Amino acid sequence: MPMFDYVRAKSVAEAVELLADTQCVSRPLAGGTDVLVQVRHTPPTFQRLVDVSRIPEMKIIERQGDEICVGAAVTYTEIIESALLRETATCLVEASRLVGGPAIANAGTLGGNVANGAACADGVPPLVCLDALAHVRNSAGARAVPVADLLSGPHETMLQRGDLITHFTFPVMPDGARSTFIKLGRRNAQAISRLNVAAAGALSSEGRVIFARVVPGSALPRLRRFVEVENMLIGERPSEALFETAGAEASRAMVAVTGRRWSTEYKEIALQGLVARALRQVFTVEN
Secondary structure: OOOOEEEEOOOHHHHHHHHOOOOOOEEEEOOOOOHHHHOOOOOOOOOEEEEOOOOHHHOOEEEEOOEEEEEOOOEHHHHHHOHHHHHHOHHHHHHHHOOOOHHHHHHOEHHHHHHHOOOOOOOHHHHHHOOOEEEEEEOOEEEEEEHHHHEEEOOEEOOOOOOEEEEEEEEOOOOOOEEEEEEEEOOOOOOOEEEEEEEEEEEOOOOOEEEEEEEEEOOOOOOOOOHHHHHHHOOOOOOHHHHHHHHHHHHHHHHHHHOOOOOHHHHHHHHHHHHHHHHHHHOOOOO
């Protein structure tokens, strides 16, 4: 393994100062489940890793008024064990349960999953589904960026040298809203996503859709909400026919962006089924 320096930051301020050091190219280290694998295959572009995994400000999970705040150094295991997130962000909890095995869940972090920018990342579609903001600090100050806007392409983000994601915030969903996450891999356990879908929704007292979010992962070069699918759901009563139509629209939207490739025949059918299944879980159909 290539040689590089390592330092553990005790606070966000210290981490930002270390990352801003012009005498040394530094990169944040949280769980290390991505970067330590990468350096075994590719020469590192950094000279020092700044460990942010134990910074208290980056380990919080709490409700702040009408928002939920999740620290960027929170692990998947901590997400799974959070009663608050099980109540308010089921899709994020379900995604965390499907990320690798226990060792990865205990070490991997939500902030690292976003910063790595992988198209197949399981933690990112739920954040986009929840309309989450990534809060980023550097030596010049702080800014909040929608998670969807932070990702510019496969393994590409808008993060610059010296940037540190400190936490995420997202609004509490409407009363009665439900969310889910479904993943399709080559096998049932510890598999990289071939496709995944995060979905959320709520019904009015009359049983019509008043809130809908659909976010497929590993489907487009740049992750986004499928607003064309969401719009067709609003005002409708849940039904099998509606779910199948929504799934077909999701596949159409994917192909409109990616065009047809060798994998399209498989992904087209798979995405249609995943979206229909996710919506079936979110919206209870009355017999």
